[in-house]
Amino acid sequence: MREGAHPGRIAAYPAQVPSLEAVLAPPRLSGDTPGTPGRTSPQTNTREPIIQEHEQPTDGLGEAAEPEATRRDADGTESTRANRGWWDRNADDYQVEHGTFLGDDRFVWGPEGLDEVEAELLGPPEELKGKDVLEIGAGAAQCSRWLVSQGARPVALDLSHRQLQHALRIGGGVPLVEADAGALPFADGSFDLACSAYGALPFVADPVRVLREVRRVLRPGGRFVFSVTHPIRWAFPDEPGPEGLTVAASYFDRTPYVEQDEEGRAVYVEHHRTVGDRVRDVVAGGFRLLDLVEPEWPSWNTQEWGGWSPLRGNLIPGTAIFVCERD
Numbered sequence: 129m130r131e132g133a134h135p136g137r138i139a140a141y142p143a144q145v146p147s148l149e150a151v152l153a154p155p156r157l158s159g160d161t162p163g164t165p166g167r168t169s170p171q172t173n174t175r176e177p178i179i180q181e182h183e184q185p186t187d188g189l190g191e192a193a194e195p196e197a198t199r200r201d202a203d204g205t206e207s208t209r210a211n212r213g214w215w216d217r218n219a220d221d222y223q224v225e226h227g228t229f230l231g232d233d234r235f236v237w238g239p240e241g242l243d244e245v246e247a248e249l250l251g252p253p254e255e256l257k258g259k260d261v262l263e264i265g266a267g268a269a270q271c272s273r274w275l276v277s278q279g280a281r282p283v284a285l286d287l288s289h290r291q292l293q294h295a296l297r298i299g300g301g302v303p304l305v306e307a308d309a310g311a312l313p314f315a316d317g318s319f320d321l322a323c324s325a326y327g328a329l330p331f332v333a334d335p336v337r338v339l340r341e342v343r344r345v346l347r348p349g350g351r352f353v354f355s356v357t358h359p360i361r362w363a364f365p366d367e368p369g370p371e372g373l374t375v376a377a378s379y380f381d382r383t384p385y386v387e388q389d390e391e392g393r394a395v396y397v398e399h400h401r402t403v404g405d406r407v408r409d410v411v412a413g414g415f416r417l418l419d420l421v422e423p424e425w426p427s428w429n430t431q432e433w434g435g436w437s438p439l440r441g442n443l444i445p446g447t448a449i450f451v452c453e454r455d
Contacts, residue, residue, distance in 0.1 A: 138296065138305070139303070139304065193390070195387035196387065196388050197387050198385075198388060199381070199384065199385060199386065200383065200386050201383065201384065202397045202399075204332065204334055206394050206397065207331060207332060207333045208287070208308060210386075210395050210397045211331045211396065212287050214387075214395055215291055216288050216289060219267075227268075230268075230270045232268075232298050233270060233276075233277060234274055235270070235274040235275070236325065238325065238326060238355050238423060238447035238449075239433040239434075239436035239441075240423040240424070240429060240446060241428075241429045242421075242423040242449075244271070247449075249353045249449065250323060250353055251321075251351065256275065257278065258279060258280070258281070259281065260281050260283075260318065260321075261280045261283070261319060261321045262282070262285060262314070262319045262342075262345065263282055263283070263285065263324065263327070264322060264323070264324040264328050264338075264342070264354075265285075265325070265326065266285055266292075267288075267295070268291060268294040268295045268298055269284035269292075269295035269298070269304065270298075271284075271325055272284040272295075273298075273300040273302060276300065276301060282302055283302075283304075283305060283319075285305045285306075285307055285309070286304075287308055287309070288306075289306055292304045309324075309327075309328035309329075309332065310332060310337045310341060312341045312344070316344050316345065317345070317346070317347045318345045318347075320347055321346075321350060321352070322345070322346060322351075322352040323352070323353050324352075325354075325355050327354075329354050329356050330356045330398055331397060331398055331399065333384070333397075335399075335406075335409045335413075336412045336413050339352075339414070340413050342413070343413055343415060343454050343455075346454045349454060350454045351454070352415060353450070353451050355447055355448065355449040355450075356401075356447070356448055356450075357398075357447065358448045359379070359400065359403050359405075359406065360403075360444060361444070361446060362379060363377055364376060366434065368434070368435055368437030368439065368440060369437070369439065370439070372435055372440055373440065373443065382401070383400070384400065385400070406448070406450060407420075410452050414454065415452035415453060415455060416452065416453045416455055418453055419450075419451040420450060420451070421448070421449040421451065422445040422447070423449070424441075425438055
């Protein structure tokens with residue numbers, strides 16, 4: 129690890145661009161004390177007891193309030209606020225439910241289980257040593273820990289404070305930054321590589337803004353690899369069984385999926401882009417598209433993960449991975 133890094137803290141930044149050295153030696157957030165429960169070794173399994181109780185919104189009768197699912201417009205401000213809140217509220221359940229599959233130091237690109245060890249989408253593992261890597265939408269920083277094991281120097285960034293608290297709980301010596309992917313708090317040309325496994329891009333109203341920010345912080349020739357829900361899935365119900373195999377909506381309907389509370393405030397937002405949209409976004413962001421990977425469902429993977437399942441995975445793609453290079 130480079131001198132001055134403080135992996136036992138979460139750095140929170142507004143829209144500013146300090147040096148990478150400043151990010152790796154950040155001040156501690158108020159409330160993040162050296163005695164934060166669960167700051168354990170990298171071997172800790174993510175299914176271990178959660179760090180502390182987290183209050184959930186209720187309907188006034190003690191029952192968790194169920195949001196209404198709809199399709200409507202949602203701008204960048206509303207999307208960011210809603211998704212930060214959703215991930216803070218649901219990070220505990222997410223890590224308990226999916227922690228074993230994700231591992232503590234494994235780089236998985238999506239529910240199919242495609243592993244970077246096999247895919248080498250960031251390049252040959254032997255070439256990762258000494259590389260500065262930015263992980264966007266890092267969650268509990270599982271991918272970043274794998275990068276550390278390869279000799280890389282990752283920084284794990286996420287919008288959700290709660291997700292990064294889980295990264296602290298698991299440990300592993302990864303610098304953590306809490307920030308918006310559309311306003312990366314790093315100087316130009318700070319990184320050799322960037323990656324994002326289902327992080328940020330599915331949830332932002334302006335993906336080109338994120339791509340341009342990633343390009344800015346990459347060095348010339350830097351590679352950015354990101355995975356998202358395969359756009360074709362938006363035409364089908366989000367169900368793992370047979371009911372999820374019948375087209376139920378227009379693939380070309382870009383109206384965001386929104387979950388909202390009783391007062392109409394968004395509590396979760398996901399934005400749809402077609403395959404063509406994603407390619408055009410990559411180009412508009414200043415990248416060349418090197419490859420588009422659509423992982424096939426492997427025979428060993430018998431799990432269901434939301435709308436992902438062996439049944440659907442053997443018939444239609446569920447994940448799209450874009451391999452891009454900075455122009």
